[in-house]
Amino acid sequence: MSQTAYRTHHATxxxxxxxxxxxxxxxxxxxxxxxxxxAFIDLRDSTGLVQVVIYDEDMARPLRSEFVIxxxxxxxxxxxxxxxxxxATGKIEVVAETIEILxxxxxxxxxxxxxxxxxxxxxxxxxxxxLKYRYLDLRRPSMQYNLKLRSDMAKAARHALEDMDFTEVExxxxxxxxxxxxxxxxxxxxxxxxxxxxxxxSPQLLKQLLMVSGVERYYQLARCYRDEDxxxxxxxxxxxxxxxxxxxxxxxxxxxxxxxxxxxxKSAGYEVQLPLPRITWKDAMDKYGSDKPDLRFGNxxxxxxxxxxxxxxxxxxxxxxxxxxxxGGAATPRRQFDAWQDWARQRGAKGLAYVVFGExxxxxxxxxxxxxxxxxxxxxxxxGAEEGDAVFFAAGSRESAQxxxxxxxxxxASREGLLDPKKFAFxxxxxxxxxxxxxxxxxxxxxxxxxxxxxxxxxxxxPSKDWIDKFDKDPEHAMSDSYDIVCNGEEMGGxxxxxHRDDIQARVLDVLGITKEEADEKFGFLLEAFKYxxxxxxxxxxxxxxxxxxxxxxxxxxxxxxxxxxRRRPRPADRCSGPDFRRAARRDWRRLRPGRRxxxxxxxxxxxxxxxxxxxxxxxxxxxxxxxxxxxxE
Numbered sequence: 001m002s003q004t005a006y007r008t009h010h011a012t013x014x015x016x017x018x019x020x021x022x023x024x025x026x027x028x029x030x031x032x033x034x035x036x037x038x039a040f041i042d043l044r045d046s047t048g049l050v051q052v053v054i055y056d057e058d059m060a061r062p063l064r065s066e067f068v069i070x071x072x073x074x075x076x077x078x079x080x081x082x083x084x085x086x087x088a089t090g091k092i093e094v095v096a097e098t099i100e101i102l103x104x105x106x107x108x109x110x111x112x113x114x115x116x117x118x119x120x121x122x123x124x125x126x127x128x129x130x131l132k133y134r135y136l137d138l139r140r141p142s143m144q145y146n147l148k149l150r151s152d153m154a155k156a157a158r159h160a161l162e163d164m165d166f167t168e169v170e171x172x173x174x175x176x177x178x179x180x181x182x183x184x185x186x187x188x189x190x191x192x193x194x195x196x197x198x199x200x201x202s203p204q205l206l207k208q209l210l211m212v213s214g215v216e217r218y219y220q221l222a223r224c225y226r227d228e229d230x231x232x233x234x235x236x237x238x239x240x241x242x243x244x245x246x247x248x249x250x251x252x253x254x255x256x257x258x259x260x261x262x263x264x265x266k267s268a269g270y271e272v273q274l275p276l277p278r279i280t281w282k283d284a285m286d287k288y289g290s291d292k293p294d295l296r297f298g299n300x301x302x303x304x305x306x307x308x309x310x311x312x313x314x315x316x317x318x319x320x321x322x323x324x325x326x327x328g329g330a331a332t333p334r335r336q337f338d339a340w341q342d343w344a345r346q347r348g349a350k351g352l353a354y355v356v357f358g359e360x361x362x363x364x365x366x367x368x369x370x371x372x373x374x375x376x377x378x379x380x381x382x383x384g385a386e387e388g389d390a391v392f393f394a395a396g397s398r399e400s401a402q403x404x405x406x407x408x409x410x411x412x413a414s415r416e417g418l419l420d421p422k423k424f425a426f427x428x429x430x431x432x433x434x435x436x437x438x439x440x441x442x443x444x445x446x447x448x449x450x451x452x453x454x455x456x457x458x459x460x461x462x463p464s465k466d467w468i469d470k471f472d473k474d475p476e477h478a479m480s481d482s483y484d485i486v487c488n489g490e491e492m493g494g495x496x497x498x499x500h501r502d503d504i505q506a507r508v509l510d511v512l513g514i515t516k517e518e519a520d521e522k523f524g525f526l527l528e529a530f531k532y533x534x535x536x537x538x539x540x541x542x543x544x545x546x547x548x549x550x551x552x553x554x555x556x557x558x559x560x561x562x563x564x565x566x567r568r569r570p571r572p573a574d575r576c577s578g579p580d581f582r583r584a585a586r587r588d589w590r591r592l593r594p595g596r597r598x599x600x601x602x603x604x605x606x607x608x609x610x611x612x613x614x615x616x617x618x619x620x621x622x623x624x625x626x627x628x629x630x631x632x633x634e
Contacts, residue, residue, distance in 0.1 A: 177522075354391060357390070
């Protein structure tokens with residue numbers, strides 16, 4: 001690293017080769033130790049630690065943890081027996097001649113010392129405190145490592161893509177609101193009352209425009225914004241590695257993506273064996289109860305619908321009956337089986353049926369007495385269980401029952417310690433349905449149209465070749481050219497072949513219940529561009545935080561961010577507890593004449609009718625528009 005005004009070397013650059021030479025270092029006081037008139041300081045910078053010896057008590061007296069200091073001194077070897085093999089600089093130390101305090105530190109809300117971190121992560125406070133003082137939390141070496149690793153992965157991805165002739169293009173962040181499955185974050189345009197921008201949920205339509213523009217291979221690390229609930233794997237603000245290619249098919253995209261993933265993992269010290277395995281969406285649901293299956297362990301689901309087709313047990317008289325084996329579950333106390341019922345209810349199920357195979361082969365449990373003798377006698381063989389095992393059942397609609405059993409499968413593996421974070425089980429999930437049913441066709445937060453069908457991915461996904469001529473005649477069974485990449489039970493990313501033909505796009509929109517007028521209003525700019533010759537194109541986006549979390553083995557996604565959001569509220573580190581624009585918006589609102597106010601409200605309502613929490617429907621009775629807790633009047 002180059003010399004600067006404050007240092008000649010970084011901490012880990014001080015080696016045995018510099019013994020006898022003077023160096024100037026700068027950084028934080030990580031830890032101080034006093035031994036009989038001699039003080040030892042561990043000086044920490046972004047590269048690591050170096051030990052500083054101070055013989056002058058007056059020089060050492062004012063130094064405290066996290067003071068920022070500059071020291072000049074001579075490098076020497078540590079005395080025999082005092083070497084620290086755990087440090088890169090463990091064989092040398094710097095004898096301080098001068099020390100300048102560059103900045104003092106108040107008492108810390110929690111310690112960030114490297115030594116304390118190495119002892120135990122349990123000494124850290126809760127997540128809320130760490131997020132409040134995020135700038136301190138990020139000083140810890142493990143966090144510095146995470147940020148550096150994330151940067152290295154981005155470099156590796158860029159190099160891999162540029163080697164394949166991709167061009168990095170930045171797309172706008174103030175765009176027109178388009179339906180993409182979640183609510184938009186909206187930004188009012190102050191200079192034009194009634195006009196609003198939306199922050200992009202993804203650059204989907206913009207990158208398709210780039211394909212029409214002649215940019216045959218595009219990528220960017222794109223910032224995306226989605227106004228949705230705070231779940232463990234969701235953030236309102238996130239990054240994705242976005243890629244799009246012209247004149248390619250599904251196989252081309254998957255092959256290129258595998259090269260990028262291999263390069264990313266290699267930058268973190270791991271080798272990925274290519275090609276990656278594949279599984280169809282239907283097989284993933286049938287075998288693992290998830291469209292993002294965790295393949296680090298086995299224990300697939302067992303379908304028993306046919307087995308119980310004549311059962312006297314009313315619960316199992318359902319469209320689908322499935323099971324998952326609980327190895328060694330017979331030894332589980334009854335109270336733990338009761339706890340499983342609560343676990344299932346938290347996931348929306350009525351409960352979780354089970355049986356136990358005793359050591360003598362006897363079938364026990366609440367379900368056992370409801371089965372016929374024939375069903376009891378053949379059940380163990382049907383599910384592949386052994387004596388001493390238990391079996392959980394789910395019955396109902398195929399999708400809901402499989403999802404419950406899939407969650408049981410993963411929970412069992414977690415409790416048995418089978419989810420090794422150092423093992424990476426990749427798979428492609430392919431052959432997705434083109435459409436899925438929606439319970440509420442008027443719910444704009446889910447559906448993009450007003451039909452009982454919505455897109456499984458998005459409305460620009462190309463039907464598979466076998467379905468191009470008939471997908472609109474049988475939307476329930478229509479398949480798409482789409483694909484997801486999954487690692488350890490988490491969806492890292494997904495993509496599809498895009499529609500580039502006007503006639504196919506019109507038929508898809510018709511199935512979704514989107515009229516020509518609505519289509520022109522929502523994404524007419526893309527449809528207009530397609531009239532001027534759109535090449536066949538396809539793409540994929542990798543969720544960058546989810547991608548980086550695996551090789552970094554950092555299990556809490558927000559820790560990857562520089563100043564990330566908490567799970568329950570926006571970033572506390574910058575005291576952003578609510579939208580900052582409200583005070584200014586109310587001030588501007590009061591300045592507007594009544595006619596301009598009505599124009600502003602109407603413009604917002606017509607531009608973003610899906611944001612019903614802010615705007616109510618137009619009302620003829622008051623000659624204008626009613627509002628419901630409009631932010632300007634709060």
